[in-house]
Amino acid sequence: MKTDLNTNLRAIWGRAYVRVVGANRELSWLFFEVTLPLLAVFAFALIYRGLHAPEQYIGFVVVSGAMVAFWQNILWAMAAQFYWEKEMGNLELYLIAPVSRMAILLGMAVGGLFMTAIRAAAILIIGSWIFGVHYDVGSWLMLLVVFWVTMGALYGLGMLSSSLFMLYGREAWHTANLFQEPVYFISGFYFPVRSLGSGVAMAASLLPLTLGLDAIRQLLFSGGPVNPLLPVRTELVLLVIAMVLFNWAALKALTYMERLGKMTGRLTLKSQ
Amino acid sequence: MNWAIETQNLRRVFRGGTVRRLWRRKSAQNGNGETVALDAVDLQVKPGELFGLLGPNGAGKTTLLKILSTLLLPTSGTATVDGIDVAKDPERVRKRINMVSGGEHSGFGILTVRETIWMFAQFYGVPGRVVRERADRMMDILGLTEFAETKVSKLSTGTRQKMNIIRGFVSAPRILYLDEPTLGLDVAVAREVRSFVRAWVDEHPERSIILTTHYMAEADSLCDRVAIIDRGRVRACDTPANLKRDWAPECVYRIEIPLWTQGGHPLDDLDVVRSADVEHHGDRGRTNLRVILENGDGIGAVTERLSQRGVAALSVSRLEPTLEDAFLNLVGHGLAASEEKGR
Numbered sequence: 165m166k167t168d169l170n171t172n173l174r175a176i177w178g179r180a181y182v183r184v185v186g187a188n189r190e191l192s193w194l195f196f197e198v199t200l201p202l203l204a205v206f207a208f209a210l211i212y213r214g215l216h217a218p219e220q221y222i223g224f225v226v227v228s229g230a231m232v233a234f235w236q237n238i239l240w241a242m243a244a245q246f247y248w249e250k251e252m253g254n255l256e257l258y259l260i261a262p263v264s265r266m267a268i269l270l271g272m273a274v275g276g277l278f279m280t281a282i283r284a285a286a287i288l289i290i291g292s293w294i295f296g297v298h299y300d301v302g303s304w305l306m307l308l309v310v311f312w313v314t315m316g317a318l319y320g321l322g323m324l325s326s327s328l329f330m331l332y333g334r335e336a337w338h339t340a341n342l343f344q345e346p347v348y349f350i351s352g353f354y355f356p357v358r359s360l361g362s363g364v365a366m367a368a369s370l371l372p373l374t375l376g377l378d379a380i381r382q383l384l385f386s387g388g389p390v391n392p393l394l395p396v397r398t399e400l401v402l403l404v405i406a407m408v409l410f411n412w413a414a415l416k417a418l419t420y421m422e423r424l425g426k427m428t429g430r431l432t433l434k435s436q
Numbered sequence: 437m438n439w440a441i442e443t444q445n446l447r448r449v450f451r452g453g454t455v456r457r458l459w460r461r462k463s464a465q466n467g468n469g470e471t472v473a474l475d476a477v478d479l480q481v482k483p484g485e486l487f488g489l490l491g492p493n494g495a496g497k498t499t500l501l502k503i504l505s506t507l508l509l510p511t512s513g514t515a516t517v518d519g520i521d522v523a524k525d526p527e528r529v530r531k532r533i534n535m536v537s538g539g540e541h542s543g544f545g546i547l548t549v550r551e552t553i554w555m556f557a558q559f560y561g562v563p564g565r566v567v568r569e570r571a572d573r574m575m576d577i578l579g580l581t582e583f584a585e586t587k588v589s590k591l592s593t594g595t596r597q598k599m600n601i602i603r604g605f606v607s608a609p610r611i612l613y614l615d616e617p618t619l620g621l622d623v624a625v626a627r628e629v630r631s632f633v634r635a636w637v638d639e640h641p642e643r644s645i646i647l648t649t650h651y652m653a654e655a656d657s658l659c660d661r662v663a664i665i666d667r668g669r670v671r672a673c674d675t676p677a678n679l680k681r682d683w684a685p686e687c688v689y690r691i692e693i694p695l696w697t698q699g700g701h702p703l704d705d706l707d708v709v710r711s712a713d714v715e716h717h718g719d720r721g722r723t724n725l726r727v728i729l730e731n732g733d734g735i736g737a738v739t740e741r742l743s744q745r746g747v748a749a750l751s752v753s754r755l756e757p758t759l760e761d762a763f764l765n766l767v768g769h770g771l772a773a774s775e776e777k778g779r
């Protein structure tokens with residue numbers, strides 16, 4: 165038992181390491197992955213300025229831009245990860261190792277989270293500085309809790325999709341791409357969700373991102389007209405539920421998909 | 437004693453047709469669009485043995501290794517590794533095994549060789565210090581030390597495969613699967629890899645390796661025992677020497693003639709010729725025939741036919757039987773021919 169735990173912890177670190185050194189080694193990614201989201205943030209911020217929207221909306225946009233980074237990481241890096249790694253031949257090496265598959269996924273998540281956190285921080289700092297965003301944090305503790313629970317739910321969703329994509333190929337990956345833009349839109353990355361009407365907002369609430377983002381906005385700009393979706397506490401409870409649910413589902417999906425793959429022969433590429 | 441590997445009546449069927457499968461050999465597919473990749477496979481591998489699986493494309497070699505490495509379930513029958521059932525207790529099997537495939541692209545381009553070896557060893561819980569010791573030693577033997585800090589994306593095929601080999605060995609598995617480990621390697625590197633593999637098995641009486649290959653010479657010189665497998669079935673299983681003794685015809689001749697440009701070969705209508713391989717050397721203006729005869733008396737008929745056709749036999753020599761001859765007899769065709777069909 166103890167050695168198993170030890171192996172699993174080592175596996176998490178081993179798999180996360182790729183992203184951690186990757187972040188340092190390929191500095192060009194930082195340029196693109198920070199600049200491009202920043203451009204989007206600028207565009208929206210300027211529109212809001214032009215419309216004479218409340219100054220806080222610009223703050224929202226900057227915060228959203230930072231959170232986009234995590235969503236992109238889930239979508240690009242996590243959801244398609246097992247698929248890519250199957251192509252590379254890594255997946256089968258993970259699967260023959262005496263290690264929990266969840267440890268590998270967690271390693272990916274931790275690595276991705278680390279790398280993305282750098283990116284998000286860069287967007288937040290640069291954006292806030294350029295637009296002179298003024299934050300008014302009510303409770304730092306609550307902010308931290310909400311952030312981490314949101315991450316727990318988001319990366320749970322990432323691990324779930326990674327497992328689901330395990331047996332599928334390129335088509336599934338394209339679907340994930342297709343979803344990217346609408347998800348930005350309805351999850352209220354650039355708009356406060358309410359303005360889209362409550363039906364859409366409810367549907368979008370399925371995504372932990374919507375709730376997390378809304379709660380984080382409320383906590384970061386506690387003074388002004390935030391136009392919240394739900395009270396922060398309610399959102400936190402929902403986020404905790406989402407976190408547990410997604411992680412549980414990820415575990416189940418992983419076990420199921422692995423079994424299915426072992427039966428049908430789709431865990432590995434055929435061409436070997 | 438536990439067998440290192442044992443399979444009993446092992447069978448694996450794949451269902452559902454894909455375009456890709458159309459390219460495979462028809463014979464492996466039955467009427468329902470199912471592919472019988474393995475059928476009634478009974479094998480035993482002893483601890484300490486280097487066991488070869490030799491067979492043409494689509495024979496089922498990789499399928500067998502996938503079952504033994506818990507990546508695939510048998511359709512029926514059983515397979516055990518170190519006495520443990522692969523279907524019932526895969527976690528315990530995984531603690532004992534590792535696998536390396538030829539032409540493998542595993543790992544991440546941004547990591548160095550040393551980091552890659554370390555990362556995969558983490559999935560086996562090997563402490564960093566131990567990884568370092570083992571990897572250093574193996575890199576030294578395989579001449580990889582100078583590449584230890586090179587990024588994987590910068591490696592040549594041969595160097596990369598050496599890294600893959602170390603990646604598989606560094607967890608010190610009891611049983612190792614090597615799926616065409618020398619695929620695409622040049623002669624020198626392939627030789628280094630083979631002697632490394634051989635030494636690793638010899639070093640410890642508990643270690644076993646199953647290796648698949650297309651290369652006759654590799655199976656012959658490297659393996660303690662070889663199973664010849666074709667269309668999912670084991671056709672024979674023995675030491676290379678015994679296979680040659682029991683299955684190789686005694687009469688193999690090499691005949692050199694002036695370059696033959698008319699297609700086929702000049703002996704194609706002769707009954708005593710069981711089969712003939714043709715090799716053209718346009719640069720030297722020669723064609724080499726490797727002829728297998730029904731019996732030793734046939735050589736007279738061969739030279740007679742050649743002179744009838746006005747073909748000068750520049751040299752005629754009798755060859756020692758090879759594993760390839762045994763293979764030809766068991767499978768009914770050579771590897772080269774089946775590879776063409778398989779593509």
Ligand SMILES: Nc1ncnc2c1ncn2[C@@H]1O[C@H](COP(=O)(O)OP(=O)(O)OP(=O)(O)O)[C@@H](O)[C@H]1O
Pocket residue numbers: 428429430433434435436450451457460461464471472473491492493494495496497498499500
């Ligand atoms: N995942 C799969 N789905 C469907 N059919 C498969 C699958 N894997 C293998 N097959 C089929 O099973 C048969 C055996 O394939 P296998 O890969 O085991 O052969 P092999 O001996 O390793 O051949 P090669 O020398 O080409 O590597 C082939 O007909 C192949 O098309």
Ligand SMILES: [Mg+2]
Pocket residue numbers: 436497498499615
């Ligand atoms: Mg194969």
